[in-house]
Amino acid sequence: MDFFKHRRRQKTGVRPRQIIFEKENPENTYITWEDKMKPRIDLDDGITREEYQSLASRWDEMISLAEEIIWRNYLDPNSDDLMSEVDSFPDIRFLTGNYYVGDVSYGYIYRDKKHRAYHIKEGRLRHKHHNGKEWISEWLPLDSPEITRYYQILLSLHLTGDEGGKEDDYMGLDLEAEFLKLDDPIEFGILSHDVI
Structure with a gap:
């Protein structure tokens, strides 16, 4: 894409939209846009079936929180934090607003005082x-x-972009939540974002 064409693209901003793939992931492996499979699910050895079911039952809540983070940090055209210079990353002008879940991990983390x-x-x-x-x-x-034991949820999202004129993986976004009891509020923080 030449420099002038790139400069003409606008920071338009679109609301996040989850893409849900129906194809099974029989090997429970890492996935990409080309795979178009269900996400990999990782469970810590010690987590019980009941704990997993309780955490997984909050899926809609988790997705809603994740979408708010995506909007606020990467898609809102009124954000002063978003880069729009040539060669910056992530560039809002390339993001489609579409994302899918690549991995979700349910487990524990132990913290000292x-x-x-x-x-x-x-x-x-x-x-x-x-x-x-x-x-x-x-x-x-x-x-x-x-030591205090916390529940930990790691959510790995893939945001798509159209940098080359075709939708593909653009950015990975890793979110983490830690909480003491199964019914505590979930608050995700951004662990990292990077180029896919």
């Missing part, structure tokens, strides 16, 4: 971090009173 994340490894809780020179692991027992 400083809110540092721990994960189960080798039958214990491990906090792994980098000190600038090397990776350091800090360990606690599973029943440590220092």
Whole structure:
């Protein structure tokens, strides 16, 4: 696309619209626009069927929250945060407003009193971090009173664009929610967005 044609495209803004693919994902693998399959579902080892069903029953709520984030951060033409310069990313002028769910993960995250994340490894809780020179692991027992277990939902969305004149994957958007009880309000935060 030449520079002048690119400059003539406007920041029009469209509301997010979820594309739901009906094709099964029998291998439960990572998907792309070309695959046009149902999302990959990942469950932590410890999560029970009842917990999963309770979390999954809130799907419409999760999608509504995700769409508000997409609108507010990437599609609203009145946002001052959206880039519209040549070679910026993401560029609202290329986004179609369409998106689909690529992955959803239901599980737990464990946090200490400083809110540092721990994960189960080798039958214990491990906090792994980098000190600038090397990776350091800090360990606690599973029943440590220092730790609080939270439910965690990770939602990986694929936003489509028409950068080359045809709709395709444009941007990946990863959202995360953590909450203490199954019926607590869900609040997603943006983990990352990147080029697909």
